[in-house]
Amino acid sequence: MGFEYLKQKRILIVDDEQELLNMVATILREDGFQAIQTAQTVKEAISIANTFFPELAILDIMLPDGDGFSLMEQLKKQSDYPILFLTARGEEEDKFRGFGLGADDYMVKPFLPRELLFRIMAILRRCYKEDDPLVKLHDSEIDFARAEVIKNGIHIPLTAKEHDLLSALYRNAGRIVTIDALCEAAWGENPFGYENSLMAHIRRIREKIEANPSHPVSLVTIKGLGYKLIVEAN
Amino acid sequence: MKSVPKLIRRFVGVLMISSFLILIANISVLIIIGLQHSPNASPWSSAKNAAAALTKTENGYQLSEQMAAELAQQNIWAIFIDNQTHQVVWHTDFFPEGIPTQYTLSNIVSLTRGYLNGYPTFTGEAQDGLMVLGYPKDSYWKHMYPSWDYHMIADFPKIIITFLAVNFIIIFVIYMTVNMKLLKSVKPIVEGIQNLTTKQPVHLKEKGLLSEVSANINRTSEVLQSQNYQLKRKETARANWIAGVSHDIRTPLSMIMGYAGQLETNPNLTKAEQNQAMVIVRQSKKIKNLISDLNLASKLEYNMQPIKWKQENLVALVRQVVVDFINTDIDQKYPIEWMTEETLTSCVIYADKDLLKRAVSNLIQNSINHNEDGCNLYVCVKKEQNQCAITVEDDGVGATKEQIEALNHTPHYMVCDDNTTEQRHGLGLLIVKQIVESHHGTVLITNRRHGGFSVTLTFPL
Numbered sequence A: 001m002g003f004e005y006l007k008q009k010r011i012l013i014v015d016d017e018q019e020l021l022n023m024v025a026t027i028l029r030e031d032g033f034q035a036i037q038t039a040q041t042v043k044e045a046i047s048i049a050n051t052f053f054p055e056l057a058i059l060d061i062m063l064p065d066g067d068g069f070s071l072m073e074q075l076k077k078q079s080d081y082p083i084l085f086l087t088a089r090g091e092e093e094d095k096f097r098g099f100g101l102g103a104d105d106y107m108v109k110p111f112l113p114r115e116l117l118f119r120i121m122a123i124l125r126r127c128y129k130e131d132d133p134l135v136k137l138h139d140s141e142i143d144f145a146r147a148e149v150i151k152n153g154i155h156i157p158l159t160a161k162e163h164d165l166l167s168a169l170y171r172n173a174g175r176i177v178t179i180d181a182l183c184e185a186a187w188g189e190n191p192f193g194y195e196n197s198l199m200a201h202i203r204r205i206r207e208k209i210e211a212n213p214s215h216p217v218s219l220v221t222i223k224g225l226g227y228k229l230i231v232e233a234n
Numbered sequence B: 001m002k003s004v005p006k007l008i009r010r011f012v013g014v015l016m017i018s019s020f021l022i023l024i025a026n027i028s029v030l031i032i033i034g035l036q037h038s039p040n041a042s043p044w045s046s047a048k049n050a051a052a053a054l055t056k057t058e059n060g061y062q063l064s065e066q067m068a069a070e071l072a073q074q075n076i077w078a079i080f081i082d083n084q085t086h087q088v089v090w091h092t093d094f095f096p097e098g099i100p101t102q103y104t105l106s107n108i109v110s111l112t113r114g115y116l117n118g119y120p121t122f123t124g125e126a127q128d129g130l131m132v133l134g135y136p137k138d139s140y141w142k143h144m145y146p147s148w149d150y151h152m153i154a155d156f157p158k159i160i161i162t163f164l165a166v167n168f169i170i171i172f173v174i175y176m177t178v179n180m181k182l183l184k185s186v187k188p189i190v191e192g193i194q195n196l197t198t199k200q201p202v203h204l205k206e207k208g209l210l211s212e213v214s215a216n217i218n219r220t221s222e223v224l225q226s227q228n229y230q231l232k233r234k235e236t237a238r239a240n241w242i243a244g245v246s247h248d249i250r251t252p253l254s255m256i257m258g259y260a261g262q263l264e265t266n267p268n269l270t271k272a273e274q275n276q277a278m279v280i281v282r283q284s285k286k287i288k289n290l291i292s293d294l295n296l297a298s299k300l301e302y303n304m305q306p307i308k309w310k311q312e313n314l315v316a317l318v319r320q321v322v323v324d325f326i327n328t329d330i331d332q333k334y335p336i337e338w339m340t341e342e343t344l345t346s347c348v349i350y351a352d353k354d355l356l357k358r359a360v361s362n363l364i365q366n367s368i369n370h371n372e373d374g375c376n377l378y379v380c381v382k383k384e385q386n387q388c389a390i391t392v393e394d395d396g397v398g399a400t401k402e403q404i405e406a407l408n409h410t411p412h413y414m415v416c417d418d419n420t421t422e423q424r425h426g427l428g429l430l431i432v433k434q435i436v437e438s439h440h441g442t443v444l445i446t447n448r449r450h451g452g453f454s455v456t457l458t459f460p461l
Helices: A018-031 A042-052 A068-078 A092-100 A113-127 A160-171 A179-187 A195-209 B003-037 B043-053 B065-073 B105-113 B150-154 B156-197 B211-264 B271-301 B314-328 B353-370 B401-409 B428-438
Strands: A011-014 A036-039 A056-059 A083-087 A105-108 A141-143 A148-151 A154-157 A176-178 A219-222 A226-229 B054-057 B060-063 B077-082 B088-091 B119-125 B129-134 B310-313 B336-338 B348-351 B377-384 B387-394 B442-447 B453-460
Touching: A011 A018, A011 A042, A018 A036, A018 A113, A018 B211, A036 A042, A042 A056, A042 A068, A056 A068, A056 A113, A068 A083, A083 A113, A105 A113, A113 A160, A113 B211, A148 A195, A160 A179, A160 A195, A160 A226, A176 A179, A176 B314, A179 A195, A179 A226, A179 B314, A195 A219, B003 B156, B043 B054, B043 B065, B043 B119, B043 B129, B060 B065, B060 B088, B105 B119, B150 B156, B156 B211, B211 B271, B271 B353, B271 B428, B310 B314, B310 B353, B314 B336, B314 B348, B314 B353, B314 B377, B314 B387, B348 B353, B348 B453, B353 B377, B353 B387, B353 B428, B353 B453, B401 B442, B428 B442, B428 B453
Parallel strands: A011 A036, A011 A056, A056 A083, A083 A105, B336 B377
Antiparallel strands: A141 A148, A148 A154, A176 A226, A219 A226, B054 B060, B077 B088, B077 B129, B119 B129, B310 B348, B377 B387, B387 B453, B442 B453
């Protein structure tokens, strides 16, 4: 998938285990990320952050001279950028604490490289969508920054709800997003009884992005479960 | 424990009523004995009979033979005093010395009321005189001056009833006081024993008659408390130990999984080598699931898993789990079919979202683990009158009837206190059962009608 502009982002990885740092750095490098720095302690992390200006931090919770939560607070004071927790602590309380303080995602070790990469890309896409170039679909392109679709050279504006729905689908491009998650993205928490409205919005989006809205190829229905947005490679 | 005050009340009540009954019985017995000791022919009536039995003949007075024999038999002497002369005009053959033969009016009054020379005397009226019977000395004791207030005799029944009523009231008051005192001293002990059964700490005042019992209850409570504490400590230590081990395994396992995952897709390796890496990844995933299952199962078992109750839409929750599986199943080896009716969009129950998600994903993972060559999965949420059912089925290898039976009824080795070395099954289903139980639901494991495995979780609405 063509998200080369996101691969330019500066990433800071903090973990007390040197081998794990090496592994994560290798995984990221092999996927095309270039600006990667690692730190083993809170102190080291802060001093690197002062000169490196990371755009995403991957933090462990248990560090030799402090914990990941307080490190996150200190890093966020400097500049507000997304944080992904990568930890061996699977406890649910930790998960909530992390999200409550403004963490963007949370992964429990062990993890598969592709899962980690997917999460990182999802966070970056969400947080840096303003500098997103056009998203290429089969029959059209989406310009999220200007909230419009370009089909056959014609610029078609997106409504706020359509923009929200497409963003949610794009963040999980290539994956199914449930009906409930889409309703939540458009109408907020506990969205009961919006299924019909959702169907109406999806139909309108298809009219804008598909060559033949009756036979969609970019925004496909997964019966009973949800929808999937298929993005073309650049 | 409510029976103890009842028991005491009954006991004291029986005691009181029986003492009252004994009092009445005693009085009755006294009356009966008194009646028995006064002979049918009382001395007064004997005297009257004797007077009637005396007839005047030409030779003087004559007593009937029968009466004479009766008097003689009882050693009774008799005299007859003439009305006119106040002289003794007749007497029995047995006539003690010293008995006067001439009587004044005051003599007659005195002998009627009392004694004559120590002989208790009784009089009977005849037509022209007075018959006097003299009983042997010390045979009768006479009321010399019997007289009672008229009202006392007239109100006798009333007095008796009042007397009994007063007695009854006194007994009742004693009953109440004794009862209250006894109950007051027993009540804390009863409460203490009750608290013992609910594992609450008990501290009774060690005073009064039952101080020893109180002291023993206090000791027992202390022993129980310390045992509970030790048990809790052991359980916590065990759960912490498991949590610690699973934590420590995670980081090294990350590296195994991470590098194996990279090798799996490394284009410089041969297909065979890539497959070997794939096996490492798959087995590492199993270890990953196992340690997180072990951790959660031990926490659920020792009630250390906090449950966050919230209203949750089961349809959305199960749908998310299914989609998560489909999204990660890249090779489409385990396609999942969503069987829920399209009209059912929400089914709201009070639940812990993360735990329920875990239960459903364990069921799906279970089907995947037992069908290495792939299988189709069918997931369905159904809303019935007052319950909501989640069914996860597969068309894979299934299980034998015996296995199904064992899964439904045999306790898991982890929560079984037998010394068993036989490992029956993984932790996946145990966790499902623990989670569903904490949500007051039920788990039903069966074979799918067309072959394969089927698990239904039912929750009350």
